Amino acid sequence: MKRLLLVLAASTLLSTSAFAETIGVSMAKFDDNFLTVLRNAIKDYAGSKSGLDVQFEDAQNDVGKQLNQIQNFVAQKVDAIIVNPVDTDATPKMTQLAVAAGIPLVYVNRMPADKELPAKVAFVGSDERDSGTLEMKQVCKLMGGKGEIVVLMGELSNQAARQRTQDVEDVIKSPECAGIKILDKQSGNWDRTQGTDLVTNWLSAGLKPSAIVSNNDEMAIGAIQALKQAGVPKGSIIVAGVDATQDGLAAMKAGDLQVTVFQNAVGQGKGAVDTALTLAKGGKTESFVWVPFELVTPDNLSKYEAKN
Numbered sequence: 001m002k003r004l005l006l007v008l009a010a011s012t013l014l015s016t017s018a019f020a021e022t023i024g025v026s027m028a029k030f031d032d033n034f035l036t037v038l039r040n041a042i043k044d045y046a047g048s049k050s051g052l053d054v055q056f057e058d059a060q061n062d063v064g065k066q067l068n069q070i071q072n073f074v075a076q077k078v079d080a081i082i083v084n085p086v087d088t089d090a091t092p093k094m095t096q097l098a099v100a101a102g103i104p105l106v107y108v109n110r111m112p113a114d115k116e117l118p119a120k121v122a123f124v125g126s127d128e129r130d131s132g133t134l135e136m137k138q139v140c141k142l143m144g145g146k147g148e149i150v151v152l153m154g155e156l157s158n159q160a161a162r163q164r165t166q167d168v169e170d171v172i173k174s175p176e177c178a179g180i181k182i183l184d185k186q187s188g189n190w191d192r193t194q195g196t197d198l199v200t201n202w203l204s205a206g207l208k209p210s211a212i213v214s215n216n217d218e219m220a221i222g223a224i225q226a227l228k229q230a231g232v233p234k235g236s237i238i239v240a241g242v243d244a245t246q247d248g249l250a251a252m253k254a255g256d257l258q259v260t261v262f263q264n265a266v267g268q269g270k271g272a273v274d275t276a277l278t279l280a281k282g283g284k285t286e287s288f289v290w291v292p293f294e295l296v297t298p299d300n301l302s303k304y305e306a307k308n
Contacts, residue, residue: 020051023276024073025082026066028110030058032190033218034243034265035084037308038109041269042082049277063087070094073103080104080276088159089113095121104279108272109265111159117287120279124271124289128160131242131261132167132215134295138259139211139240140171146179147210150202152195152223153187154215161187164215164242183207188219195222196229203230211238217248217260224256244296244304252301262294265308 023046027039039056046054055078059066063086073081074097081098083105085091091112098105104120111123139149151168154161165185172180184202188194198219199212203226214220220241227237240259241248251257268291275285296304 020053021079021277021280022053022055022076023080023082023273023280024055024057024069024076024078025084026057026059026069026073027084028059028066028086029061033245033247034216034263034308035109037245037265038084038269041266042108042273045270045273049273052273052277059086061086063090066090067093067097070097074098074101077101078103079280080106082106082108082272082276084108085110085112087157089157104276106272106276106279109268113159122275122279122285122287122289124275124291125268126263126291126293128163129167130293131160131263132164133171134261134293135164135240135242135259136168136171136177136213138295138297139213139238140177140180142238142258143180143210145176148181148183148208149211149213150183150199150207150209151185152198152212152214152219153185154190154219156187158190161190161215168213183209188214188222190216190218192218192222192225195219196226197222199223199226200229203227203232209237211240214239214241217241217243217245217251217257220257220260221247221251224251243308244294245308249296249301249305249308252296252298253305255298258298260296262296262304262307264291264294267291 046052057069066086088110092114095114099118107123109125153165171177186198188198212223220239223239234255238258242261244260244262248260271289278285
């Protein structure tokens, strides 16, 4: 009887350890509104999975620090790694580290620069070819296809910033939007304060755009603050962003933001965890798991107020 109990105890331990998994998560930075929603989504969803432990690390927008975090995850022999890259051009080295260790790797939100993703490596996020396109098409519609704009760009080391800006440029090449001209475009590094400073400088230099097109809501909110400080009447200059954060939606509800694009942080977080678990258990997934962007305007704002 005693021997039987020992066998049962051993089998229970083996069974428990077989289902206990650890995922290491390296976020580009914790101090970012959208990425905070994404991080919380990963944390909450992982918390609903029995036996799953998630270890979060803040790269603090430092590529070297993020590479060290991935090396540490490899040394700890975690079951899978999720990375929100600081610099999307630095991902091939991260991929190499994970592949060499045989550990599944999932990039989330920011698409890696790798030309091809090897086995056990995947990306979960939204197709940035849609984000700036949805945003700029709506701005073009509001402008009647003509006028002048300025563009607030995100961090240029980030694929999303480059693609969203390219989307804007591609839209104004279309026949229905060909009457729109870009007066200037500058990087505000996704930051609200930098968005305020850039727009203040543009206004001080005498620029009079019909619209301010921002790569994200944070810089758009900064632009709104600059317009208010300059005494520009609400709504006289169209302001557009991307992400549909709670702050962005509040600005839209107040009549300050006319356009944003919903990026589903919760969907990306859940998708990243599910993909990591599938790969960790030896399963197969698509190399690119897409979570669609959706246009948000004052007309459908209520649908998105409880999201992100």
